[in-house]
Amino acid sequence: MFTPARRRCAQSITSNSSSTSIPTFLLPAFSPAAPRPFTTTSPNLSKIGSAPLSVPPGVTFKILPPKNAARTGRSQQMSTVQIKGPLGELQMDIPPYVNINQDASLPGPTLTVADSTDAKQRAMWGTTRAYLQNHILGVSEGHSAILRLVGVGYRASVETSATTVSEEYPGQQYVNLKVGYSHPVELGIPKGVTASTPQPTRLLLEGSEKEVVMQFAAKIKAWRKPEPYKGKGIFVNGETIKLKNKKIK
Incomplete structure (x- = not known):
């Protein structure tokens, strides 16, 4: 804001240098200001993109x-x-x-x-x-997703046939969910993904393409998202939820 005034003052002092002089410690205040960079650090390369790929034996x-x-x-x-x-x-x-x-x-x-x-x-x-x-x-090694079904009567099973969805490819299997609805929820397992139930309340999804595995896990979770009052719902991997106090009128 004071740069134009300083510039005019410096010009007047320069023109009258024969008759006027200023102290040495005030000279930096009247010298033209150098442009200051926004940052002093040098640009860095992408830390993830520049890292070499790890290719194990057999691949x-x-x-x-x-x-x-x-x-x-x-x-x-x-x-x-x-x-x-x-x-x-x-x-x-x-x-x-x-x-x-x-x-x-x-x-x-x-x-x-x-x-x-x-x-x-x-x-x-x-x-x-x-x-x-x-x-x-x-x-x-493959990718996996573990789904936990938390709720009274919540169950999951893998079936070879379904009544509410049609077959997309030969030999397709289906996930049958019982998550509090009046009817079971049937979902076709995508190609390249295998599903198993180590426990009635646990569903294990495995596949070579991570995006397909996680998208199918999100599709299953959408039928019963975790709610914050009783903690019921479908949780993916190590997902947790913070419980809230009940609303008291």
Whole structure:
């Protein structure tokens, strides 16, 4: 706010330097202010995106040639990563601005982006790396979700047939839920996911693709979300809820 006044004062002092002088300790106040940067730290690379992928033994990580842009209707060609392991095979399309370095001297495949200053590329940098690592873990060890049914009479079972839903693929199984409704809830298990009931109030979902497993778990949970007064509902993995006091009128 005082910069213009200081500049005028400094100019007048310079023009009359022969007759006027100011103390040395006041000179910094009248000198032109240098632009100050918003931050003094240097820009850092993505901590997740720049981390090398961990490929265990028995898993093959292969980059397929780019797809035909005219056939897929995209302006830029996208390459595909093929991951094979003991539990299956998964594929994932990679954005064209993401590069994968498979140098043997590195501890694992490393991802880079064409322009690290672009917000979209920085966001997809870590996201792409996280998806690839989940696929690698899925084909080697698999992903799982444990659902706990908390409530009086809440039960879950895995059936080979259903009366309220139609079959989506041959040999499909169904999850049968009894969670306080007047009718049982039947849900078809997605392809690539296996379900089992170690206990009547426990439901175990397993599969190689984490996104499919967790989406199906969320679909089951939506039928009876945990409520905060009695603590009843369907809990996924280590989910907890803080109980509230009853409303007293």
